[in-house]
Amino acid sequence: RLGLEAAASLSKSIKKATIIEISDRLIPQQLDKEGASVLSHLLEARGITVKTSMIVEEISAASQVQGVRLVSGEELPAQMVIFAAGITPNIALAVQAGIKVNRGIVVNQKMETNQPNIFAAGDAAEFQQTIYGIWPAAVEQGIAAGANAIGIPFLYRGTTPLHILKVAGIEMTAIGKKYPDQPGEEQINFRKPEAGEYVKLVHNREFLLGALVLGIAGVGFRLEKLIKKNISIRNILGELAGGNWEVLRQKQ
Numbered sequence: 001r002l003g004l005e006a007a008a009s010l011s012k013s014i015k016k017a018t019i020i021e022i023s024d025r026l027i028p029q030q031l032d033k034e035g036a037s038v039l040s041h042l043l044e045a046r047g048i049t050v051k052t053s054m055i056v057e058e059i060s061a062a063s064q065v066q067g068v069r070l071v072s073g074e075e076l077p078a079q080m081v082i083f084a085a086g087i088t089p090n091i092a093l094a095v096q097a098g099i100k101v102n103r104g105i106v107v108n109q110k111m112e113t114n115q116p117n118i119f120a121a122g123d124a125a126e127f128q129q130t131i132y133g134i135w136p137a138a139v140e141q142g143i144a145a146g147a148n149a150i151g152i153p154f155l156y157r158g159t160t161p162l163h164i165l166k167v168a169g170i171e172m173t174a175i176g177k178k179y180p181d182q183p184g185e186e187q188i189n190f191r192k193p194e195a196g197e198y199v200k201l202v203h204n205r206e207f208l209l210g211a212l213v214l215g216i217a218g219v220g221f222r223l224e225k226l227i228k229k230n231i232s233i234r235n236i237l238g239e240l241a242g243g244n245w246e247v248l249r250q251k252q
Helices: 002-011 033-045 092-096 135-149 220-228 234-241 245-251
Strands: 017-020 048-051 056-061 065-070 075-077 105-107 125-127 162-167 170-176 186-192 197-203 208-214
Touching: 002 017, 002 033, 002 048, 002 162, 033 048, 033 170, 033 197, 033 208, 170 220, 186 234, 208 220, 220 245, 234 245
Parallel strands: 017 048, 105 125
Antiparallel strands: 056 065, 065 075, 162 170, 170 208, 186 197, 197 208
């Protein structure tokens, strides 16, 4: 996300900005393939080149950066290189202490590790095979860890992921589940490729469980409220499937 924001800002003052992404799509933690494709096209329409499934093999420089070479052999001239590689939990101390780790420091609902009275929270913690890497999760985990550390029972039940991106005139909101993966869950997709609009809703016919909104202003925060307040969408499913976002005003 930070890489996109940096590229968009730089594109205003330099001739060309290029995003090199190791994954097969942009911000894969938040976007599905179709949403990422829409975002790529929106960025490219604004003069930003996007290269996915690609790795920088070498950065050439003398007194200053001159260019980069990709693993494909392609060489790109460059005056500046910015790294935006996300987070990697530092688990070295936990490993030395004999604490259970996976990608991060493994914790239970008390944010307690497998060692009694030792807690972890934030970007280093892995809860139910998830490393959230977002500020709201760090706050909620810290509250749980602190409470349990002083003997006050407090269970952490996970954080509803919320990601908001406003860059180069593009508005994106991703909240909750990205895919239906339980019995009774379904998804609605609304597309207007020519307008750069894409909406994906995950629901169980009663409640909204997740939403991804690209290119439509003022819709994401309304869908966020439906999820956080557990407001029924049963009577407006048909309207949502048809892209009638005005019905959301009636549900706030």
